[in-house]
Amino acid sequence: MAEHGNGESGAVVTAGEGESGTYAIDSPGLPPHRPRLSDVDEKAAKRSERQVATLFIISIIGTIVFMVGYFAIGRTSEEFGEYFDHMQWLRIQNTLLGVGSAFAMLGIGLGVVHWAKTLMPDHEIVEPRKPLRAEAERAEAAQMMGEIVEETQIKRRPLLRNTLIAAALLAPLPAVVMFRDLDRAYGEEFSPERMRHTIWDEGVRLVRDPTGTPIRASDLTVGSAMHVIPENLREISSHGERLSEKAKAVVLLMRMNPEDFEHTSPGREDWTYQGIIACSKVCTHVGCPVALYERHTHHLLCPCHQSTFDAAQEFKVVFGPAGRPLPQLPITVDDEGFLVARSDFTEPVGPTYWERGNA
């Protein structure tokens, strides 16, 4: 450990450390130590002491404020009274806890640091670095390692070495394999085939999300948009499976003027009903719900990455990162006049995955 180097003597850093001569001037060593006010003036030191103590007292007050916030303000709704009062008090409580603990902590922190800065010695110390390794020690260690390896005889007995490597490579496999059942697969095959289907099917009614009421064509006026789920969704009892199926089956239903449709592919002529058109709400980019419908431009916007689809052109991508149009759900009306699906989606919904192929 080096002595206090206050630079006046320049004893710690001597010239000729290699830096000398390379630069325009020789190393001047540490600048001389300038005494602080509190070093030379006992009054200033006393003042610092008082300041530090004041900060500690502020900390104590902060803790008290925290306690007041915690105990004096109630906890349950009954204690708070009306709902809106509850929320107001909650905010006051949160502020008291925050400001109280902030003062409690800052008081200690600032106090200790101020103490260190003004009253503890401020002489800079020079400590020499040590080399990470000395050459003699390295040689000794290398020899030691060589002997250790030699004693294991692993070099002379390759059979041991090779079988050990093989065993060590295989041994972790069970730990990997054990994670196979992370995929519960819900009783289906362990394959991406399950992603090709949704629970939409011929004759499945379109119902409102979340109320579950069926929809008549006349319920939609031009410019209307409705968020839709299949009626059979509620038949799924398992919560997780219902969520997974809903995540694929959510549909957005819009009504436009039939003459606004700019393009209808062959085979899709009867997929709409009197200007009512339905599409999957799951973005073909990475799967966010494409739910923002602009009724005059017929554009659908995804709020996550701003892929924009044109409902008048079979949900063609007009902007953003999506690579494919949104799948369209073929619809018609049933005998009772309710909107139903003609079939499932004709392609997998949602983001592209490796096994999707030409679908």
Added chain:
Amino acid sequence: MKALTQKRRHPFAFVALLLLGLLLTGGLYAAATTVNEAQASNLPEGYTSEQVEEGERLFVANCATCHGMNAEGTDAGPSLVGVGAASVDFQVGTGRMPMQMQGPQAQQKPPQFNEEQTAQLAAYVASLGTGPAVPEDEYLDVDQGDPSRGGELFRINCAMCHNAAGAGGALTEGKFAPSLHGVEERHIYEAMTTGPQNMPVFNDANIPPEDKRDIIAFLKTYENQGTPGGFSLGFLGPVSEGLLIWTLGLALLIGSMVWLTSRSS
């Protein structure tokens, strides 16, 4: 059935049919005209004929440039036939109409007409064709609404554009969904029924009046409950939070760090 087929072959059958057809057409036409006339002359519910007349004068003076002398629409503005009183009450009542200048969408500003004049304009436009009416007070009374049901409906139908906290959000090409904070109950209701600008229409078959009231109740509860955690940072979520920690948070830290490492005088 058999008798009918036989009679159809009767030589006079053609003449009889023709007469019948003419009679029917004429009669229907006459009936339709009277109905139309009745509609035109019949006052929209809740308005007086003075209001309609006064509204027409206001319309011609302030709106006809874009919407046409008979509100039939021009290149600069859409037809207003059948948009209903609710639409006028919303657009004029929130200051969006008359529009200050053409742009991606009409901006909200202090209304140019007072309540009375707005009602007169609404009366005139409502008299042109039936459309959504100004909502009844019963559906604006948030005390009768269920905020938690309204919240559910809001998240499904509205939050994607207006943000989960109703703070508004961006649409394409410079359009946007406005903030819903501080918007009058009536105007929220009217926006849902009429679908102003690019907003979809949420008619009563889609979201019944009671449900609309629930949505408004949710919004008003949200507005009145304040923000329990402290300042809201504009209800914008992680972006404004990140901005705060990179500005205020970092500034406080650097300040304390510089102080901590500086030499005391």
Added chain:
Amino acid sequence: MSAADKNYTEAQYLEADQYQPRTRTGRIANYVDQRVGGTGIVREFGRKVFPDHWSFMFGEVALYSFIIVVLSGAFLTFWFDPSMATTRYSGSYAPLQGVDMSTAYATALELSFDVRGGLFMRQLHHWGALLFILAMSVHMLRVFFTGAFRKPRELNWVVGCALLILGLGAGFTGYSLPDEVLSGNGLRIIDGMMKAIPVVGTYLSFFLFGGEFPGDEVIPRLYTLHIFIIPGMILILIAIHLFMVVVHKHTQYPGPGRTERNVVGYPVGPVYAAKAGGFFFIVLGILCLISGTFQINALWNYGPYDPSPVQAGAQPDWYIGPFEGVLRLMPGWLGPIPLEFVIPTPWGGNSVATPVLVPMIPIAVMFLGMFIWPWIEAWITGDKKEHHLLDRPRNAPTRTAVGAATVTFYCIMWGMGSNDLIATHFQLSLNDITYWSRVLIFVGPVIAYILTKRICLALQRKDREIALHGHEAGIIEVSPDGGFHERHKLPSEYELWTLVSYEAPAPSGPRPNAKGKVTRVEKFRAALNRMFFEDRVEPVSRQEYLEALEHNGHHDGATGLEAAQSQEQITAGHSGRH
């Protein structure tokens, strides 16, 4: 080592019990010391020196905010239940009463509204997490721009990079836990990105979610990662990181008295310990202040997760922002040509989700580059020496420029992550911002590179100017013959030392290998080396300095005296030391 060579003598064995402490503290200390060897620890660390500079404190902030996040997180675990089982909410928050939701969301709401101080602790945890990653990032920027990652600290830089990645993981898993609509859609994006990975992606998604997205398995799994595996790994890496800091000792900025073979600063006991200890309370205090006054992640706004709803302003926390932004930046179609394509195969083809995969390339390159930068730079410069003195960023212009270009690249992606809010708040078109950013992402870093390099060189020239002719004193003088000139104040020798004591290597050219052949790789290295060192400002040489002194003495009457004095000081200093 040398001590270990000596024998443990009987005298030493008996000596151990001879010392009898007089005070009670002494007795306790002695008891512990005899059993764990406290003497050694005190001797090693008691007066260990740490250099003092404000920019060295970001690492401490990261450490402290991590501790705060762990402690507040532990508090939250006592109430939070990560189960995805449905329950009907009946807590105090009126707008959600009677709504079906997962237990995870319900208990997160309970923490916010029905556990006293729960809201405060949630906010402290979240703000602390934001600060944790912020502090790591700024710390890494400091390390990068000052060249502190150079030998022998390359491995510690890698540990730091790993810590940053783990921090992102910890943040994202935590963001997802409350199971509301915002974080649910975040998970949905992760699902979509995973599925885009060729060959294994679909299965990865199945494994994470326990089947198809979202299922009812994922939150408990993320919880295990969030409270156990990731923080455990962070703790281990922090231990390694700090151990290496002790082994290497801290770097220091160049300055008078600082050399490659010493450390100048304050000793741990008492000054540094007091400052560092006090600073923990300051960081905690600042976080408490922010948590008590600013609301963060108002998860009651978002509602329980359901695959159907989404909201405007769907954004991740700031550190995931660039990932979000780069996805927004990428076009899915180039005019009429879709970028996504199908590889025809006998089994029906395999899809390549180019619009998702391509944006991952720059991110991957950026992170990989971050990990291996110490070796890249050492390879280009051919510098194999240890460095304990930092570079002033201006004295390593190319490195600084590369850093600035990367930061610009990051910030453009970051800005794109909030382009919808930029659009609404500055009344711009979302689409225009995206189009411009698509250009800017290529042009911006190049401009930043050139500009930064120019600024660095200009600052170096200014340093030279000051070293040779002094500071402009801001006083204009009129000489008797009517000439105007400004008075200059020469710098002190201490300041002068900082200005002149740096290296500016010249390009070294290709070197032949052992066979005497210059390989193609070596030519490439030499080209990079030229790019690195081509534009340079030489430090002031001794001759230049002496000439300048003479010049100042002859022609600048006002400062001549000062110059002479400082010259005298220097000579005096020399003679004193030689």
